[in-house]
Amino acid sequence: MYSPTTRLLTVLEVLQSKPAVSGPELAKKLEVRVRSVRRYITMLRDMGIPVESEPGRYGNYYLRPGFRLPPLMFSNDEIMAVSLGLMLAGKVAATQSIGVESASAKIERVLPIELRQQVWALQETLVFNLDVRESAPSTAIVTAVTMAAHERKSLAIEYQSYTNEITERVIDPYGIAIHTGIWYAAGYCHLRHDLRTFRLDRMQSARLINETFERPKDFDVLGHVLDSIAQQPGSWTIEIRMRTSFEEARRVFPSYMALLEVDGEEVVMRCYTNQLDWMALWVLRIPCPFVIVQPVELRQLVREAAEKVIGMVGNTI
Numbered sequence: 001m002y003s004p005t006t007r008l009l010t011v012l013e014v015l016q017s018k019p020a021v022s023g024p025e026l027a028k029k030l031e032v033r034v035r036s037v038r039r040y041i042t043m044l045r046d047m048g049i050p051v052e053s054e055p056g057r058y059g060n061y062y063l064r065p066g067f068r069l070p071p072l073m074f075s076n077d078e079i080m081a082v083s084l085g086l087m088l089a090g091k092v093a094a095t096q097s098i099g100v101e102s103a104s105a106k107i108e109r110v111l112p113i114e115l116r117q118q119v120w121a122l123q124e125t126l127v128f129n130l131d132v133r134e135s136a137p138s139t140a141i142v143t144a145v146t147m148a149a150h151e152r153k154s155l156a157i158e159y160q161s162y163t164n165e166i167t168e169r170v171i172d173p174y175g176i177a178i179h180t181g182i183w184y185a186a187g188y189c190h191l192r193h194d195l196r197t198f199r200l201d202r203m204q205s206a207r208l209i210n211e212t213f214e215r216p217k218d219f220d221v222l223g224h225v226l227d228s229i230a231q232q233p234g235s236w237t238i239e240i241r242m243r244t245s246f247e248e249a250r251r252v253f254p255s256y257m258a259l260l261e262v263d264g265e266e267v268v269m270r271c272y273t274n275q276l277d278w279m280a281l282w283v284l285r286i287p288c289p290f291v292i293v294q295p296v297e298l299r300q301l302v303r304e305a306a307e308k309v310i311g312m313v314g315n316t317i
Contacts, residue, residue: 005105007032011040013109015051020060074107074115082107083119091128099139137183137200142176144206145185149173154190154211158204166204167191172213175221176200179229179256186224188213197228226255236276236295240269244288252285280305 007030014021014029026037041061044051050064074082083104090100108116148155155173160166169191177184183200241263242249249260249267258271273279280301283292292299 003105005102006109008040008043009106009109011037012044012049015044015061015063018062020054020062022060026061074111076115076118079107079111079115079119080122083122087123087126088128137203141200141203141206142183144208145173145176145200145203148206148208149175149185149187149215151208152212152215153208154213155206156209157198157206159198160202160204162202170209170211171196171198172215174215174219177222177225179222179225184225184228186219186221186228195224197225223255227259229256230259230271233272235274236272236279236298238269238271238273238279238295238298239293240283240286240290241293242267242269242286242288242290248288252282252287276301284309 010030011026014026023034023037026040027034030037030040041051041053050067052062052064054060054062086100086104086107108119111119144155147153152172155171156168157171158166158168169189171185171187171189173185173187175186177186185198185200187196187198188194189196238258243266246260246262246267249269253260253269253271258269261268261270276295276298280298283290283298283302284305292302
C-alpha cells in the first residue's frame with residue numbers, strides 16, 4: 001500500500017525515467033484516480049520541480065528539458081548512520097515527525113534493494129529506551145534560534161510561560177540543548193537582564209534583529225540548562241546533607257534533578273519537588289549517612305518508606 005509521500009516520490013521517479021507520461025498512466029501506477037495525480041503534480045510544482053503539461057484533459061506530463069535531480073550514493077555504513085539519525089530524531093522529538101517521514105521515504109526510494117532491506121530491518125527490529133516527549137518545536141523556530149546563535153544576532157520572540165502568560169522579549173541565544181526530548185535555548189534575556197533558559201516549543205514566534213552580541217567564553221549551554229531545570233520551583237523545598245564525596249552524591253542526584261554543594265566533609269543537596277512521596281523513595285537510594293534538613297514532612301515519609309521496605313524483605317513468598 002502506497003503512502004502519500006511514497007506516491008509523490010513515485011511520480012517524480014516516473015517523470016525522470018520517461019520523456020512524457022499521461023495522467024491515466026500515472027493513476028494506474030499509483031493506484032489512484034486521475035484527479036489525485038493532478039494533486040501530486042501540483043505538490044511537485046510547489047516544491048520547485050518544473051513539471052510541464054500538455055494541453056487537454058489527458059495531456060502528458062514531463063519534466064522541463066535539462067532538469068535532473070542529482071543521485072544519492074550511500075555506502076552500508078553511511079546509510080546505517082543516516083537511518084539511525086532519522087530514527088532518533090523521530091523518537092526524541094528532535095524535529096517535526098512529517099519531516100522525518102518525508103526524508104526517510106525519499107532516501108528509501110533511491111536505495112538499491114539490498115540497502116533498502118537493511119533499512120527496513122533496522123526500522124522493524126530496533127527499539128530505543130528513551131524518554132519520549134511530544135514537544136517538537138516548529139522548523140521555523142529551530143531555524144531562527146540556531147541561526148541567531150550561529151551568527152551572534154539577537155532574537156525577538158513571543159514566549160509562553162508554564163503559566164500560559166505570553167511576553168515579548170529580546171534574547172541573545174548562546175546555544176541549544178535537547179534534554180529528555182525537549183529543546184532548550186540558553187542565553188541572555190534583555191527583559192529580565194539575566195541569563196535564562198527557554199523551551200523552544202513555547203516560543204510562539206522568533207525573528208532575527210539587527211543587534212549583535214558576544215557569547216561568554218567557554219559558556220556551558222548544557223550545564224546551564226540542567227542547572228535551570230534543577231532550580232525550577234516546586235511545592236516543596238528539599239535540603240539534605242550527606243557525608244560522602246561529590247561524585248558519589250552526583251550518582252544519586254543527577255545534575256538536572258538537584259544542585260550539589262561541597263561543605264567541608266559533607267555534600268549539600270538542594271532541589272524542589274511537587275511529589276514528596278516520590279522524593280522519599282528516591283532518598284532511600286542514598287548509600288551514606290545523611291540528614292534531612294527540610295522539610296520535616298520528608299523525614300517521616302522516609303521512615304515510613306524504610307519500614308515498609310524492611311517489612312517486605314522479611315516476608316516470605
